Amino acid sequence: MHTQTITELAAALRVGTFSSVELTHHYLERIERLDPRLNAFITVVADTALEAAEQADARLRRNTGGPLTGIPIAHKDIFCTRGIRTSCGSRMLDNFVAPYDAGLVERLQAAGAVVLGKTNMDEFAMGSSNETSFYGPAHNPWALNSVPGGSSGGSAAAVAARLCAAATGTDTGGSIRQPAAMCGITGIKPTYGRVSRYGMIAFASSLDQGGPMTRSAADAALLLQAMAGFDPRDSTCVDRAVPDYTASLGEDLHGLRIGLPKEYFGAGLDPGVARSVEQAIAELEGLGAVVREISLPNSPLSVPTYYVVAPAECSSNLARYDGVRFGHRCTEPQDLEDLYKRSRTEGFGAEVKRRIMIGTYVLSAGYYDAYYLKAQRLRHLISEDFRRAFAEVEVIMGPTAPTPAFELGAKTGDPVSMYLSDIYTIAANLAGLPAMSIPVAPVEGKPVGLQIVSDYFTEARLLNIAHRLQQATDWHLATPEGFA
Amino acid sequence: MIWETVIGLEIHAQLATRSKIFSGASTAFGASPNTQACAVDLGLPGVLPVLNREAVRMAVKFGLAVGAEVARRSIFARKNYFYPDLPKGYQISQYELPVVGRGQVEILLEDGSVKAIGITRAHLEEDAGKSLHEDFHGMSGIDLNRAGTPLLEIVSEPDLRSPKEAVAYARKIHQIVRYLGICDGNLQEGSFRMDANISVRPQGQEKLGTRAELKNLNSFRFLERALNYEIERQIDLIETGGQVAQETRLYDPERDETRPMRGKEEANDYRYFPDPDLLPLEIDQAFFEEAAAGLPELPDAKRERFAAEYGLNAYDANLLTASLELAHYFEATASAGADAKLAANWIMGELTAALNREGREITDCPVSAAALGGLIRRIRDETITGKIAKAVFDALWQGEGTADEIIEARGLRQIRDSGAIERIVDEIIAANPGQVADYRAGKDKLFGFFVGQVMRASQGKANPQQVNDLLKAKLAP
Numbered sequence: 001m002h003t004q005t006i007t008e009l010a011a012a013l014r015v016g017t018f019s020s021v022e023l024t025h026h027y028l029e030r031i032e033r034l035d036p037r038l039n040a041f042i043t044v045v046a047d048t049a050l051e052a053a054e055q056a057d058a059r060l061r062r063n064t065g066g067p068l069t070g071i072p073i074a075h076k077d078i079f080c081t082r083g084i085r086t087s088c089g090s091r092m093l094d095n096f097v098a099p100y101d102a103g104l105v106e107r108l109q110a111a112g113a114v115v116l117g118k119t120n121m122d123e124f125a126m127g128s129s130n131e132t133s134f135y136g137p138a139h140n141p142w143a144l145n146s147v148p149g150g151s152s153g154g155s156a157a158a159v160a161a162r163l164c165a166a167a168t169g170t171d172t173g174g175s176i177r178q179p180a181a182m183c184g185i186t187g188i189k190p191t192y193g194r195v196s197r198y199g200m201i202a203f204a205s206s207l208d209q210g211g212p213m214t215r216s217a218a219d220a221a222l223l224l225q226a227m228a229g230f231d232p233r234d235s236t237c238v239d240r241a242v243p244d245y246t247a248s249l250g251e252d253l254h255g256l257r258i259g260l261p262k263e264y265f266g267a268g269l270d271p272g273v274a275r276s277v278e279q280a281i282a283e284l285e286g287l288g289a290v291v292r293e294i295s296l297p298n299s300p301l302s303v304p305t306y307y308v309v310a311p312a313e314c315s316s317n318l319a320r321y322d323g324v325r326f327g328h329r330c331t332e333p334q335d336l337e338d339l340y341k342r343s344r345t346e347g348f349g350a351e352v353k354r355r356i357m358i359g360t361y362v363l364s365a366g367y368y369d370a371y372y373l374k375a376q377r378l379r380h381l382i383s384e385d386f387r388r389a390f391a392e393v394e395v396i397m398g399p400t401a402p403t404p405a406f407e408l409g410a411k412t413g414d415p416v417s418m419y420l421s422d423i424y425t426i427a428a429n430l431a432g433l434p435a436m437s438i439p440v441a442p443v444e445g446k447p448v449g450l451q452i453v454s455d456y457f458t459e460a461r462l463l464n465i466a467h468r469l470q471q472a473t474d475w476h477l478a479t480p481e482g483f484a
Numbered sequence: 485m486i487w488e489t490v491i492g493l494e495i496h497a498q499l500a501t502r503s504k505i506f507s508g509a510s511t512a513f514g515a516s517p518n519t520q521a522c523a524v525d526l527g528l529p530g531v532l533p534v535l536n537r538e539a540v541r542m543a544v545k546f547g548l549a550v551g552a553e554v555a556r557r558s559i560f561a562r563k564n565y566f567y568p569d570l571p572k573g574y575q576i577s578q579y580e581l582p583v584v585g586r587g588q589v590e591i592l593l594e595d596g597s598v599k600a601i602g603i604t605r606a607h608l609e610e611d612a613g614k615s616l617h618e619d620f621h622g623m624s625g626i627d628l629n630r631a632g633t634p635l636l637e638i639v640s641e642p643d644l645r646s647p648k649e650a651v652a653y654a655r656k657i658h659q660i661v662r663y664l665g666i667c668d669g670n671l672q673e674g675s676f677r678m679d680a681n682i683s684v685r686p687q688g689q690e691k692l693g694t695r696a697e698l699k700n701l702n703s704f705r706f707l708e709r710a711l712n713y714e715i716e717r718q719i720d721l722i723e724t725g726g727q728v729a730q731e732t733r734l735y736d737p738e739r740d741e742t743r744p745m746r747g748k749e750e751a752n753d754y755r756y757f758p759d760p761d762l763l764p765l766e767i768d769q770a771f772f773e774e775a776a777a778g779l780p781e782l783p784d785a786k787r788e789r790f791a792a793e794y795g796l797n798a799y800d801a802n803l804l805t806a807s808l809e810l811a812h813y814f815e816a817t818a819s820a821g822a823d824a825k826l827a828a829n830w831i832m833g834e835l836t837a838a839l840n841r842e843g844r845e846i847t848d849c850p851v852s853a854a855a856l857g858g859l860i861r862r863i864r865d866e867t868i869t870g871k872i873a874k875a876v877f878d879a880l881w882q883g884e885g886t887a888d889e890i891i892e893a894r895g896l897r898q899i900r901d902s903g904a905i906e907r908i909v910d911e912i913i914a915a916n917p918g919q920v921a922d923y924r925a926g927k928d929k930l931f932g933f934f935v936g937q938v939m940r941a942s943q944g945k946a947n948p949q950q951v952n953d954l955l956k957a958k959l960a961p
Contacts, residue, residue: 080530093529100523102530199530206760234532235762313760316562319573320527324626340566363564363755372757 020070069112092347102199120154149179174425181449192432196231217466254288264398272443315359400449505634506533527571552587582607602641794824820857
């Protein structure tokens with residue numbers, strides 16, 4: 001059952017080949033048996049999953065189900081889920097049971113999905129390897145001594161290991177795409193404003209965007225269909241019609257203009273990764289696409305720009321975790337200051353503290369202009385690069401990450417080298433553009449991702465291109481050994 | 485040395501929206517602690533603010549009312565600081581681009597002259613909750629009902645030169661927000677809060693002195709007293725060789741003094757930056773025009789109209805337009821009583837005295853404008869005398885029916901039958917021969933005595949003019 005895509009599972013559920021309860025049992029059994037090797041889940045909710053599966057079966061029998069009715073999925077533990085602990089990978093929220101569902105959670109529930117549990121992640125989504133999680137790192141199913149990428153590492157590992165049919169992720173600087181690349185799955189970060197951020201615990205509000213992590217582009221289209229749309233509870237969510245993503249799959253790629261930014265193929269890129277990406281692009285050329293080199297001259301500035309903007313916003317977003325109303329509170333506080341200091345010292349891990357400090361610094365009087373304002377100007381320049389590029393080409397392609405998955409602990413002592421893991425993904429967040437990662441030829445047994453970026457609200461184009469490539473190739477079908 | 489005082493006010497007017505500025509929770513005052521705080525107000529993980537359109541409309545109306553430029557595009561910013569009653573660890577406010585820019589109001593000074601006071605800006609922001617330090621045995625309680633209540637912070641230029649000017653300005657702003665219906669103006673409940681920046685400098689000096697910021701001024705009287713205290717304190721300090729510290733001071737009304745606020749004295753760096761959860765506030769032409777069309781007649785215009793339309797002097801017109809309710813009451817009374825001058829006199833005289841006696845507001849007045857108008861009609865058509873009218877008013881106040889019913893029931897109709905009045909006059913003359921003789925001998929002052937006697941004998945009902953005429957004729961030597 002777990003080898004099938006969502007389209008296949010949904011068809012099987014509809015005709016009664018197996019029930020959602022059986023399917024859910026099957027995934028729960030796999031989680032119980034295989035997740036100890038991966039640590040992909042923080043919380044598994046077997047009872048509520050089976051209840052939801054029963055209800056899904058009832059709907060399927062009445063023929064009132066939707067495209068995702070009865071499909072078992074997992075949510076990144078950054079999405080608030082009513083009655084289920086929502087930890088955000090942090091000790092700070094280890095005891096936090098959300099009293100409400102996130103907008104995206106509601107939509108997937110309305111579409112009939114069954115929630116198996118909550119997946120592991122870097123603490124407050126701050127990390128590129130899942131190693132900052134309070135619950136310990138998740139492991140890459142392709143190489144258990146390697147990271148699954150981050151921050152949505154648990155979701156990526158769970159989907160790659162077939163512990164759920166699909167999972168949700170969030171992407172602030174590459175947190176869907178980079179782990180998708182490292183775990184050999186498909187992930188899409190929609191246009192900023194396409195998916196509601198309501199109930200998605202904020203890291204950097206102007207960059208955060210939720211999206212699907214799946215086995216195929218067709219599955220991603222189904223999930224995004226359910227997730228996307230206006231939510232009046234999120235002022236940055238855009239009120240704009242959602243196209244039929246599945247209907248546009250399979251459009252011809254003849255004449256598709258692909259831009260390859262020379263800046264994405266320079267120093268720092270693993271030669272094996274470069275070869276895999278080039279091989280995939282050659283496949284697309286074979287499908288009729290036209291390739292040309294372009295330039296995104298300001299792209300080398302994306303990492304420094306991001307590491308001003310994102311920490312600035314996070315330093316403010318994380319101020320609410322003060323031990324007063326919810327979350328971790330130190331024992332026996334002596335006074336207010338002691339309550340704040342110890343609750344936050346104990347509740348947050350080192351990377352979160354580092355970013356809060358950077359963010360506090362760049363917003364401080366006397367430094368604001370030099371850092372925050374300058375970063376905002378650079379952000380504008382980076383967006384302008386894309387605007388100019390999209391006048392020439394329809395999509396931009398390159399590697400998702402400079403290297404395949406690295407070993408656990410390899411970069412934990414060197415934050416800057418860790419930050420450079422997101423060097424190709426960050427710009428799309430700064431510009432608010434939709435971007436996707438799909439698996440291409442592996443390097444030494446480790447998955448590699450091809451990143452595709454396109455213009456605002458053209459997710460259908462991304463999904464179509466990915467789908468066409470996946471029809472022509474079988475890289476996305478590979479299953480890690482031990483998880484078949 | 486002659487000292488000049490420089491004062492600027494920051495007024496926080498709580499906007500009278502039904503729900504909060506960024507959430508759907510109710511803003512009603514007085515509910516049990518934490519019953520009117522939703523997930524957004526509590527700052528739970530993942531919640532987001534959504535701007536209340538009505539709060540924006542109110543801010544725009546205020547901007548229009550003070551002749552300010554209303555920004556077609558303004559920005560919400562986060563003001564970051566930690567405090568237990570500030571759930572998110574930041575307050576959503578406006579910083580660099582406020583919704584209301586420069587404007588001005590005119591205040592009436594005691595000498596009758598008019599002074600323009602500049603308004604620097606007015607911006608929208610959310611209120612914090614309340615920390616309660618009593619009744620918790622060494623701990624503090626937090627009530628977040630108020631968290632997220634919309635505020636309009638109105639900042640004046642340092643144009644005020646005395647506590648009296650400051651009070652006149654504060655009252656003017658109060659009057660405007662009440663006229664606009666955007667704030668209930670209740671000072672006790674904290675709907676209208678004033679902070680004052682005050683400094684002193686030698687007369688003629690350009691450079692401003694170091695200012696102190698005064699907080700906790702929850703009445704116009706306290707505002708004036710706190711400023712008076714602070715002026716003396718600062719002058720004393722400087723004249724004895726000291727220096728004024730730039731600090732926040734709390735006014736203690738019980739001891740009538742200001743003292744430094746403890747605990748919050750560290751220099752705060754609020755790390756303002758644009759709130760990424762909220763888009764820039766864009767006000768389009770249609771919204772702007774709709775707000776403009778909804779503007780009521782404002783105090784200055786109403787005062788001028790009252791003077792012109794009802795023939796009132798500036799003082800009366802100013803008094804009767806002090807509040808919208810009083811102005812409405814006056815207009816309704818004048819129309820029911822068909823005599824604006826009489827209506828004005830009665831409202832500012834008997835009615836105000838009675839209200840003050842019982843500590844009531846005009847909105848809570850037991851005598852309706854129609855009822856008072858009915859009484860004035862009977863004075864005007866001379867059914868009753870002015871003297872009797874006071875008794876009828878008391879009966880109206882006690883709820884004994886309409887003026888006509890009271891006049892009938894008590895037989896208070898004026899006596900205009902000259903035969904009847906003449907009989908009384910004759911009786912009084914006959915009963916007081918001594919006084920008659922003195923009067924005729926030239927003691928003119930005694931005339932009043934005779935009028936009084938006749939009125940008393942008629943129980944106040946005799947037409948005073950007829951009494952005068954008859955007495956004059958009969959007492960003539």
